[in-house]
Amino acid sequence: MGVSTLAGFLPLLSTILGTDVAGEVVGVGPGVKNLKLGDKVVAMLTHATGGGLAEFATSQESLTVKRPLEVSAADGAGLHVAGLTAHQALTKSAGIKLDGSGQPKNILVTAASGGVGHYAVQLAKLGNAHVTATCGSRNIDLVKSLGADEVLDYKTTEGAALKSPSGRKYDAVVHCATGVPWSVFEPNLSENGKVIDITPSASSMLTFAMKKLTFSKKHLVPLLLIPKGENIEYLVGLLKEGKLKTVVDSKHPLSKAEEAWAKSMDGHATGKIIVEP
Structure with a gap:
């Protein structure tokens, strides 16, 4: 090579x-x-x-x-790393079609003003998803400008509970933050909802194993990034077209x-x- x-x-x-x-x-x-x-x-x-x-x-x-x-x-x-992580989490793990041709899904993005999170919000909207996002109060307007439909201040009671203001259950969570236990995610997930953890810890790996062993419909997915040149080229193309920033x-x-x-x-x-x- x-x-x-x-x-x-x-x-x-x-x-x-x-x-x-x-x-x-x-x-x-x-x-x-x-x-x-x-x-x-x-x-x-x-x-x-x-x-x-x-x-x-x-x-x-x-x-x-x-x-x-x-x-x-x-x-x-x-x-590259952040954009590819968001791309893989949404397309491979969450099943989002970024051309908008798939069934609409409810997506939660935690730490949505961060490196991976701000790309995930934009890409999820390209995929016709309803996006709920969490961030600090100073970045709420920014995250809204990226396309998020609902934004939660993670320091508030509602934000810490990750509850959608419109009462939606999440089909997938692109989890870019740390320190959130499974017990907070589970009641907010749809019947087959999943949490895609981009920085899996030992505790999240244990949760992943337990959900597999118990055949739970709700589960945690540790993300292992597999970079591909064609996906980099695709994201660069979105930048060129002004569809991603x-x-x-x-x-x-x-x-x-x-x-x-x-x-x-x-x-x-x-x-x-x-x-x-």
């Missing part, structure tokens, strides 16, 4: 899975077929193939796509990458944190 060398990119502080970058191809391996020197690209870097907080990086061709002029480097750099929390120079990392670890970023040259 060929690799491409990227320069002048914008590394995205992301999950432990990998890092996202945007930049220009300055070198290609002998197996590369679809990229050439000078191409503007966005790419997902895994820990197996290297990190992103440096002036140069290498990426697999299969996880690298050309960046259209309509998509800024920052928007592209923010997309990246919310940028802040931008930091590469020389102060540690400040960006600290902000990311604080856990209260709105959207994505970008490191740029």
